[in-house]
Amino acid sequence: MGFSVNRALAAPFAMLAIAGTAMPAAAQDAATEARLKKAESEIRALQRRVFPGNDGRYFEPEITAAQPATTGVARPSTTAVTDMLARLDALESQIARLTSQTEENTNAIAQLGTRIGALEVTSGAAAAAAASAIPAAGPSPQGTSTPTGGATRPAAVVTPASTTAAVPATTRPAGPTAQRLAAVQAIAKPQTSDAGDDEYSYGFRLWEAGFFPEAQQQLTLFVEKYPRHDRISYGRNLLGRAYLDDGKTQEAAPWFLKNYQTDKQGARAPDSLLYLAETMIAMNDTKRACIALAEFSETYPAIASGRLRGQYEADRRKVKCN
Known part of the structure; x- marks a missing residue:
């Protein structure tokens, strides 16, 4: 009789003990699940920033858990907490890679802007130098053109003396003066x-x-x-x-x-x-x-x-x- 009473009293305490151990595990699962959802939302935001368009060419639209390879050997089963922790590790690694890629893209864009600016300066200077190298067209010296109409000019009109006089004196480069040569x-x-x-x-x-x-x-x-x-x-x-x-x-x-x-x-x-x-x-x-x-x-x-x-x-x- 006494033994039956003791068993009846011990059963409720055993149930309480089991419930007490289950409650921290449930709280841990809820915290891990919240952490997982936050990480997944962050990585989706990073994916949209690094690869705009989300057309499926660069990444899967949604992150799915990796499917284990099917083999003939039975693998030990894992708990939900273990699965979520593995997913969190994978997500955090991917976030780190995407963050690094974003920084590299930003630096590359900045360097590209600098190179474009330098190229614009180079092309402008080269174009200006090419324009200055083309001599301006001037009037033809007298006596060198053939009239298109009217009487033909007598050949005796064009003489060496008149040709020399027709050439402007400014076309001949003036050399340095004796005073400048002495100074140099x-x-x-x-x-x-x-x-x-x-x-x-x-x-x-x-x-x-x-x-x-x-x-x-x-x-x-x-x-x-x-x-x-x-x-x-x-x-x-x-x-x-x-x-x-x-x-x-x-x-x-x-x-x-x-x-x-x-x-x-x-x-x-x-x-x-x-x-x-x-x-x-x-x-x-x-x-x-x-x-x-x-x-x-x-x-x-x-x-x-x-x-x-x-x-x-x-x-x-x-x-x-x-």
Whole structure:
């Protein structure tokens, strides 16, 4: 009798104990399911951002659990919690991959924008240089054209003397005066063990003295003869300045652009990019001037706020950029 009473009392306590252990497991399942739904919604948002269109070419419309391979060997069964944790691990790995892909796409787009801006500057400078190379058509010299109507002009009218007189004197390039030649010869060319540095320094002295055509010739010799010299960045930049200071903006722009693009870490690459903006301003090309100024501030922020700050701010005041 006593034994039956004890069994009757013990049964309810056993049921309570079983229910007590089941409640934490149910709460854990609910939390895991909420975490899983949140992860799935985040990965769908990332998929729409990385692969817009959602046309099924890049990913499945809905994420489904991987189907286990069917084999003849029986596999141990897994609980619902184990399945959800495995799905969560897979989702978190995919989220990490999509986030990395998004960052790579953003960087690629930024670099593409920079390259397009540089290409626009290059094409504009090349077009301007090509236009300047085409000689303008002028009137034909007297005595060289054949009349289309009327009486034929006697041959005796055209004489060597009259032909010479008909050619304008301005068509013959005037040579440098004796005074200018003497002034140029007075500028000494350095003679050191570094022949390349001597060529550059002589070009610098000519430019500093205001003999821009002579400096252009000397600096062209330097950059063509010593393309790997330590002073090459200085030489290309100064050659562009020699043309710019001489009022030849179409010849100056390609040298500034080349010096910047060839070696962006060169000693005078920042200067060339800023002078390229000034050249575009002088050519009334506001669009390319703004592109050059924007790229200068983005590529060389320390120099824009340091060594070339005054020149950069002065150039920005000359144009109105969006």
